Amino acid sequence: MRKVGVFVCHCGSNIAGTVDVEKVAQEAAKFPNVVFATDYKYMCSEPGQQVIKDAIKEHNLDRVVVASCSPRMHEPTFRRCIQTGGLNPYLLEMANIREHCSWVHPDKAKGTVKAIDLVRKAAAKVVKNEPLQKSSINITKRALVIGGGIAGIQVALDIADAGFPVTIVEKEPTIGGRMAQIDKTFPTLDCSACILTPKMVDAAQHPNIEIISYAEVDKVEGYVGNFDITIRKKARSVDMNKCTGCGTCWEKCPTKVDSEFDMQLGKRKAIYTPFPQAVPNKPVIDREHCLKFKTGKCGICEKVCPTGAVDFTMEDELITQQYGAIVVATGFDQFDHSVYGEYGYGKYPDVITGLHFERLVNASGPTMGKIKRPSDHKVPETVVFIKCVGSRDEAKGKTYCSRTCCMYTAKHATLMAEKVKGSKSYIFYMDVRTPGKGYEEFYKRTQGEYGAQYIRGRVSKVYPKGDKLVVRGEDSLLGRPVEIEADMVVLASAMVARSDAGDLARTLGISYDKDNFFTEAHPKLRPVETHTAGVFLAGACQGPKDIPDSVAQAGAAAAKAIGLLAKSQMETEATVSQVDESRCSGCLLCKSICPYKAIDVKIIAERVGGKTVERQVASVNKSLCQGCGACTVACRAGSLNLLGFTNEQILAEVEAVCL
Amino acid sequence: MITEKMRDVAKDLLTKGEVNMVIGWEKGTFWYNSTPVFITKAEDVERLVFDEFCTNNLAKYLLDYKTAEGKVAIFVKGCDARAVNRLMQDQQVQRDKVYLLGIPCGGMKEAAPGTQPQATEGLPLVEKCQNCTSPNPVVFDVLLGDQVSVRDTQNRFAAVEKLEALGTDEKYAYWGEMFDKCIRCYACRNVCPACSCRECAFDGNGLNWLGKQNNLQENQMFNITRAMHVAGRCIECGECERVCPMDLPLMAINRKVIKDLNELFGAYEAGMDVENRPPLGQFKLEDPEKFM
Numbered sequence: 001m002r003k004v005g006v007f008v009c010h011c012g013s014n015i016a017g018t019v020d021v022e023k024v025a026q027e028a029a030k031f032p033n034v035v036f037a038t039d040y041k042y043m044c045s046e047p048g049q050q051v052i053k054d055a056i057k058e059h060n061l062d063r064v065v066v067a068s069c070s071p072r073m074h075e076p077t078f079r080r081c082i083q084t085g086g087l088n089p090y091l092l093e094m095a096n097i098r099e100h101c102s103w104v105h106p107d108k109a110k111g112t113v114k115a116i117d118l119v120r121k122a123a124a125k126v127v128k129n130e131p132l133q134k135s136s137i138n139i140t141k142r143a144l145v146i147g148g149g150i151a152g153i154q155v156a157l158d159i160a161d162a163g164f165p166v167t168i169v170e171k172e173p174t175i176g177g178r179m180a181q182i183d184k185t186f187p188t189l190d191c192s193a194c195i196l197t198p199k200m201v202d203a204a205q206h207p208n209i210e211i212i213s214y215a216e217v218d219k220v221e222g223y224v225g226n227f228d229i230t231i232r233k234k235a236r237s238v239d240m241n242k243c244t245g246c247g248t249c250w251e252k253c254p255t256k257v258d259s260e261f262d263m264q265l266g267k268r269k270a271i272y273t274p275f276p277q278a279v280p281n282k283p284v285i286d287r288e289h290c291l292k293f294k295t296g297k298c299g300i301c302e303k304v305c306p307t308g309a310v311d312f313t314m315e316d317e318l319i320t321q322q323y324g325a326i327v328v329a330t331g332f333d334q335f336d337h338s339v340y341g342e343y344g345y346g347k348y349p350d351v352i353t354g355l356h357f358e359r360l361v362n363a364s365g366p367t368m369g370k371i372k373r374p375s376d377h378k379v380p381e382t383v384v385f386i387k388c389v390g391s392r393d394e395a396k397g398k399t400y401c402s403r404t405c406c407m408y409t410a411k412h413a414t415l416m417a418e419k420v421k422g423s424k425s426y427i428f429y430m431d432v433r434t435p436g437k438g439y440e441e442f443y444k445r446t447q448g449e450y451g452a453q454y455i456r457g458r459v460s461k462v463y464p465k466g467d468k469l470v471v472r473g474e475d476s477l478l479g480r481p482v483e484i485e486a487d488m489v490v491l492a493s494a495m496v497a498r499s500d501a502g503d504l505a506r507t508l509g510i511s512y513d514k515d516n517f518f519t520e521a522h523p524k525l526r527p528v529e530t531h532t533a534g535v536f537l538a539g540a541c542q543g544p545k546d547i548p549d550s551v552a553q554a555g556a557a558a559a560k561a562i563g564l565l566a567k568s569q570m571e572t573e574a575t576v577s578q579v580d581e582s583r584c585s586g587c588l589l590c591k592s593i594c595p596y597k598a599i600d601v602k603i604i605a606e607r608v609g610g611k612t613v614e615r616q617v618a619s620v621n622k623s624l625c626q627g628c629g630a631c632t633v634a635c636r637a638g639s640l641n642l643l644g645f646t647n648e649q650i651l652a653e654v655e656a657v658c659l
Numbered sequence: 660m661i662t663e664k665m666r667d668v669a670k671d672l673l674t675k676g677e678v679n680m681v682i683g684w685e686k687g688t689f690w691y692n693s694t695p696v697f698i699t700k701a702e703d704v705e706r707l708v709f710d711e712f713c714t715n716n717l718a719k720y721l722l723d724y725k726t727a728e729g730k731v732a733i734f735v736k737g738c739d740a741r742a743v744n745r746l747m748q749d750q751q752v753q754r755d756k757v758y759l760l761g762i763p764c765g766g767m768k769e770a771a772p773g774t775q776p777q778a779t780e781g782l783p784l785v786e787k788c789q790n791c792t793s794p795n796p797v798v799f800d801v802l803l804g805d806q807v808s809v810r811d812t813q814n815r816f817a818a819v820e821k822l823e824a825l826g827t828d829e830k831y832a833y834w835g836e837m838f839d840k841c842i843r844c845y846a847c848r849n850v851c852p853a854c855s856c857r858e859c860a861f862d863g864n865g866l867n868w869l870g871k872q873n874n875l876q877e878n879q880m881f882n883i884t885r886a887m888h889v890a891g892r893c894i895e896c897g898e899c900e901r902v903c904p905m906d907l908p909l910m911a912i913n914r915k916v917i918k919d920l921n922e923l924f925g926a927y928e929a930g931m932d933v934e935n936r937p938p939l940g941q942f943k944l945e946d947p948e949k950f951m
Contacts, residue, residue, distance in 0.1 A: 585857045587749040595942045613726045616750065634940065636888040637856035638866065647866050 002033040002127045005061040006119060007052055009043035009068035011098055016041075018102040020112040024067060027116045031123045035059050044074050052078070053085035062087065063126040067095040067119045072522070088131035090574060090644060095122035117657055124656030128649045132574035137623045139225035140324040141565045144169065146217055146504070149177020150196060150547055151539025151554040152329035153203050158558030159327075160208035164565045167321065168203065169231055170213040174278035175200055177331055178540075181261060181355060183362040183369075185547055186411040187442035193277060193364070200279040214284050218318060220507050221597065223624050224534030225324050225570050233317040237285035238271070242309035245273075245281040249301035249310065257289045259366070263356045265374055266366025271301045271310075276364065285310070325534050325561040328518060329554065330504065332540040335390030335397060335494035342461050343389070343491060349375040350469055351462060353389075353493045354408055361415050371419050373488040376467065380487030383416055384471045385409045385427040386459050390494030392430060398494050398515055403544040405492035406433045410443045412490060413452035425452040426484050428459050428473055436548070455482060462489055495544040509595065510535050517543045528557040532626075536560050575644035576625035577632060579618050583639035586616035590631035590640055598624035599631060661709040661762060664803045665734065668760060673701040678732040678758050682720050684713040691770035695720065709734070711768040711779045714787075716896045718742030719852050721752050731757055736764035738787070738896035740796035741930030742852035745894050748933045751855045761799025763807045766791065787897025787910065790815040797931050818908065819915045838878040840905040847899035847909055853889040853929075860884070886912045891920050891937035894930035 006028040010016035021039040029037040036059040040048045043066055055061060064087065066078045071094040079089035097115040105111040143159045145152045148170035156166045168175060179185075180200075182192040203209050212231060219230035238249075253269035261274040268274070270290040271283045291298035292312055302310040334353055338346035350373045352360075363369035373380045387405050390397035406429070413425040432454065434440040446452045459473035468485045475482045497516035498504075505512040510530040511519040518537050521529040528536050538557040539550040564570065581604055591599040602619035605612050618631075618640070632640045638647055669681040685696035685706040693712040697720075698704055718739050724731045735743060740761060746752040766788035768779055788794075790812045796802065825833065845861070848854045861869050861881060869884070870877045893913045900909045920927060924938035 583856070583858050583863075585749070585751065585855055587751065587855065589749070589937075589940045592936050592941045608726060611726070615726075630942070636860060637858055638860050638863065638868070639857075647868075651866060651868075 006037040147329035148175030154554035417450035761796030
């Protein structure tokens with residue numbers, strides 16, 4: 001007979017408030033195989049864990065049930081606890097009487113009944129638990145950073161400084177990301193480029209960092225510690241080894257194209273680097289617009305290149321490399337405000353977004369830093385800023401707050417006041433949110449010293465009148481309509497996830513939320529990890545973030561990656577799928593259903609009718625298996641079993657609850 | 660005449676030693692029976708026949724010769740051919756171990772037991788052939804006879820729709836009555852080309868997913884589980900319903916699952932080829948379930 005101990009946690013009043021924990025312990029003591037049951041205020045605390053360890057010794061327990069919170073929260077804690085108490089860590093079951101019970105049921109009597117049922121279920125299962133062993137795998141001591149914005153650069157620098165090789169894969173021809181587009185940074189008004197470009201150079205010159213720009217992650221195979229990553233180097237049409245970045249080609253190129261970097265406000269050539277400080281400072285040919293590719297004529301860049309670096313025949317190149325850790329730092333896109341009819345559906349050229357404004361005010365931007373409105377290049381004197389465009393709008397936009405807009409709008413108003421003397425900024429807002437060091441002070445200065453007029457209310461309509469834009473809205477504090485004739489309107493568009501975030505998430509096998517931001521493993525305690533081991537998050541790809549937060553998170557993600565790479569071997573999960581070869585018919589339905597490619601075919605030999613015959617069976621790679629259980633339900637014969645969640649264990653639970 | 664061609668090609672294959680066995684049909688005890696036959700000698704080929712009573716799906720017999728030396732030739736109607744694909748997709752039969760003799764099939768017929776021989780023209784088609792979507796073999800090495808045209812299959816789901824129209828209680832009562840009759844002989848499973856496990860989940864002596872008692876509850880569990888085990892893999896050969904000694908409308912369950920799968924995951928016909936995986940048997944990045 002098994003000797004099961006049951007430990008019921010109060011979780012302060014979290015559980016004890018809605019569940020009669022003493023009664024749960026009393027009832028649990030009556031369950032089959034249970035020889036000891038008790039309750040304690042905080043089971044996870046040190047004295048709480050001591051209660052468990054003492055009871056293991058005193059009552060000779062060989063199985064433990066902890067009735068407390070979700071196993072997501074404290075299963076590792078209690079596994080360690082019983083391990084130091086002398087038991088195999090997998091001889092533990094948790095009954096989740098908090099998330100599954102006390103938090104969701106207001107009725108204490110009914111909640112107690114349910115808690116007892118949950119404990120009965122766990123006690124029935126734990127009897128069937130078997131000791132499990134982790135196996136270990138080698139770790140490739142190299143990290144991949146996807147995205148070369150400020151978050152990606154910081155991650156790469158931190159990991160590289162710790163002594164591990166890092167590859168940055170950047171989709172654009174240069175690293176730098178959104179921060180390179182930004183003019184000044186709040187709240188100090190440092191020039192963005194002045195603090196970013198040295199970091200870009202540091203990354204480029206770091207002996208441990210390899211930058212692969214104009215490239216994307218094509219395929220991810222393998223598992224934590226040993227990811228096999230296929231990187232697609234897009235055809236750059238310029239030989240990186242020969243090119244010196246002299247710039248003759250883009251000077252002579254006859255084709256002008258709207259610059260993405262300048263938010264279509266300026267022009268670039270068909271062979272181009274996005275901006276002068278690009279890293280690597282070597283151009284790519286935009287094949288969609290290049291005359292050579294469109295018409296077969298031209299080829300001027302090839303003729304003028306002093307080193308013969310231009311190569312029109314270049315093709316996409318796939319390189320495969322092994323990495324131990326992956327940090328995703330793919331950043332954000334801007335909300336497409338053309339869903340808003342009231343702001344002109346994106347039709348009026350002088351209704352621009354915050355990022356457009358950044359380019360207009362930037363000294364290396366299309367207007368050389370002179371703020372000129374896009375339509376007629378007139379210097380705007382009255383500018384209306386509208387906040388929460390696409391943010392905090394359940395009907396047409398996103399439900400969340402984009403976090404950065406209050407501050408950058410204040411910054412824009414400040415820059416307006418500084419650059420265009422005598423100009424006037426009006427800011428329509430819902431709330432002003434400035435939680436951050438020096439942020440509130442900055443906002444107050446914008447209002448006071450720089451005279452920006454904040455109007456609490458929504459804008460109902462923007463329409464052109466002559467060469468002006470009439471902004472009609474409501475001042476909800478005064479309770480009356482306002483109408484402002486503006487020269488330019490700047491929308492604080494929401495930060496949204498990259499349009500291809502879902503695809504990348506599926507390639508990496510990480511989860512993402514309803515807004516396509518990548519999901520962290522725990523919102524509070526594991527903010528930079530994902531549910532896929534070895535994949536970490538940094539920057540705005542996880543949710544809207546400003547630069548200080550992105551950099552801080554990048555450092556955190558780097559620390560996690562370094563923590564992984566610093567080991568030469570790592571343990572793998574013990575709860576993996578197992579094949580009963582005697583029952584397996586080798587149909588391999590499990591192989592085609594496995595999301596982690598952890599199942600392969602294996603040939604075994606057996607004696608049949610006096611002859612040795614060979615047949616195929618499924619075989620699970622323990623390092624790749626994530627224990628999702630998809631194969632175990634696909635297997636009709638039940639020859640696959642998930643250790644720790646075996647059919648026997650599940651059935652024991654069902655019977656405990658239903659019979 | 661198909662029968663002549665069958666005998667010729669079987670004789671040829673056996674004489675040349677290309678195959679060690681030919682699986683086909685021979686005339687049974689009654690005029691309305693044509694039963695499976697296993698020919699290993701060239702002189703026995705005269706036993707082979709093909710007529711309107713070769714209802715049996717022969718494909719599953721291939722499992723018996725999985726480890727046999729050499730090749731086995733097998734006659735396949737449309738449904739038999741899909742069954743062979745089923746077994747090949749389930750990796751139970753290797754393509755190079757079988758020689759497939761395709762026979763386009765005009766549909767099988769049935770006569771009331773005990774009746775005197777009569778012209779087959781007037782006899783009704785068996786249920787499984789009435790809405791057959793693939794009378795022509797979808798895989799074969801040689802085709803005997805000309806391709807036939809597909810019958811109007813718009814009533815394929817008529818029985819399902821009739822049952823769907825019932826209220827929940829009525830449905831429960833109907834199926835309760837049906838499964839109450841089930842004697843759990845497992846004939847449906849044994850004949851099914853989608854059932855190729857080494858040890859069936861219902862036979863295990865370890866975990867009792869299914870109790871051994873013959874009562875409504877366990878019978879329901881058995882039939883529902885079986886429907887789910889063949890979900891997306893049923894090739895509609897109708898053999899389960901044909902062999903059921905209690906005349907349970909088993910194809911209504913299978914077709915309901917097919918109909919649901921088509922509606923949920925897009926049109927899919929099991930066993931048309933080996934490459935296209937069943938809708939419930941593959942992992943796709945674009946899977947609508949985002950949790951994957």
